[in-house]
Amino acid sequence: VQLAESGGGLVQAGASLRLSCAFSGRTSFSSYAMGWFRQAPGKEREFVAAITWSGSATSYADSVKGRFTIARDDARNTVDLQMNSLKPEDTAVYYCAAEISRATMPPYEYEHWGQGTQVTVSS
Numbered sequence: 001v002q003l004a005e006s007g008g009g010l011v012q013a014g015a016s017l018r019l020s021c022a023f024s025g026r027t028s029f030s031s032y033a034m035g036w037f038r039q040a041p042g043k044e045r046e047f048v049a050a051i052t053w054s055g056s057a058t059s060y061a062d063s064v065k066g067r068f069t070i071a072r073d074d075a076r077n078t079v080d081l082q083m084n085s086l087k088p089e090d091t092a093v094y095y096c097a098a099e100i101s102r103a104t105m106p107p108y109e110y111e112h113w114g115q116g117t118q119v120t121v122s123s
Contacts, residue, residue, distance in 0.1 A: 001025035001032075001112040003096045008117030013088055015121075019081040021096030021114060030054075033101040034072060034079040035110055038092035038119075045095070049081060050106030059106050063089075086121045093118050 007019040019036070023029045035050035049070040051058045058070055069082040079096065094117050097110035 003114035005117040010120045016084045023077045029077040032098045035097040040092040
């Protein structure tokens with residue numbers, strides 16, 4: 001499995017960004033739950049959002065609920081993270097992750113990771 005994130009950048013507080021993760025691999029994308037995580041300088045990596053293989057269930061960190069939306073497009077093998085009302089504390093490297101799972105809720109552990117894309121929010 002290979003994951004490639006894109007869409008990061010430098011924005012001002014209150015702006016929006018859309019991150020995208022392109023999936024490639026031997027097993028069908030539709031077999032994977034997908035997640036987004038982030039890591040700020042000097043901090044541990046933290047969960048941001050996740051979506052099940054079917055797209056029927058999502059989960060979000062409390063810090064991003066109501067501002068971020070995760071969505072998958074199985075025709076394009078992509079998972080996007082729409083980020084609105086960005087805050088300086090959202091500054092981090094954002095990672096896409098994949099875990100083969102047919103569970104009804106997103107998993108906690110992920111096997112496959114992308115290289116990350118930098119998001120910087122200025123005040």
